[in-house]
Amino acid sequence: MPKISILMGSKSDFSVVKPAVSVIKSFGVEVETRVISAHRTPEEAHEFSINAKKNGTEVIICAAGKAAHLGGVIAANTTLPVIGLPVKTDMMGGLDSLLSIVQMPSGIPVATVGVNAGENAGLLALQILGVKYHEIDEKLLAYKLKMREKINSDDSALQIELEQI
Numbered sequence: 001m002p003k004i005s006i007l008m009g010s011k012s013d014f015s016v017v018k019p020a021v022s023v024i025k026s027f028g029v030e031v032e033t034r035v036i037s038a039h040r041t042p043e044e045a046h047e048f049s050i051n052a053k054k055n056g057t058e059v060i061i062c063a064a065g066k067a068a069h070l071g072g073v074i075a076a077n078t079t080l081p082v083i084g085l086p087v088k089t090d091m092m093g094g095l096d097s098l099l100s101i102v103q104m105p106s107g108i109p110v111a112t113v114g115v116n117a118g119e120n121a122g123l124l125a126l127q128i129l130g131v132k133y134h135e136i137d138e139k140l141l142a143y144k145l146k147m148r149e150k151i152n153s154d155d156s157a158l159q160i161e162l163e164q165i
Contacts, residue, residue, distance in 0.1 A: 003030040005057040009064035020122035038073040049077035059125040068100035071110040084112040
């Protein structure tokens with residue numbers, strides 16, 4: 001069974017991570033969720049990253065705020081795909097987190113989703129797995145079709161409402 005690991009720099013980030021956990025579980029994919037800090041538990045971060053592949057992880061999501069180095073620290077020690085999930089902060093509204101994640105040095109890529117975009121982080125991880133696992137790709141196609149049907153339904157309802165004005 002494929003496995004996605006989600007790391008967050010602080011337990012307070014869980015509200016941002018929760019939509020990622022939910023969407024991943026809804027696809028029947030195993031998800032491991034941990035609190036590991038690049039700055040406060042660097043040994044644990046290093047240990048996790050060098051053993052992630054051996055432990056069955058295929059994609060890693062790293063959620064962090066402020067000086068959001070977790071994704072980069074993890075990516076430096078693994079060849080697995082790493083997705084950065086910037087967390088909104090009071091200081092700069094998450095721009096600090098976003099820039100800390102997206103501005104990685106050459107050779108250490110971290111894919112990055114929007115600030116507090118947990119669901120998109122989970123979906124991106126699933127899309128990466130979908131390259132290898134046909135059943136996940138099929139579920140993603142169905143997921144996107146359902147979104148399309150909802151938007152088309154909303155548009156039809158709006159057109160009816162507009163005719164009554």
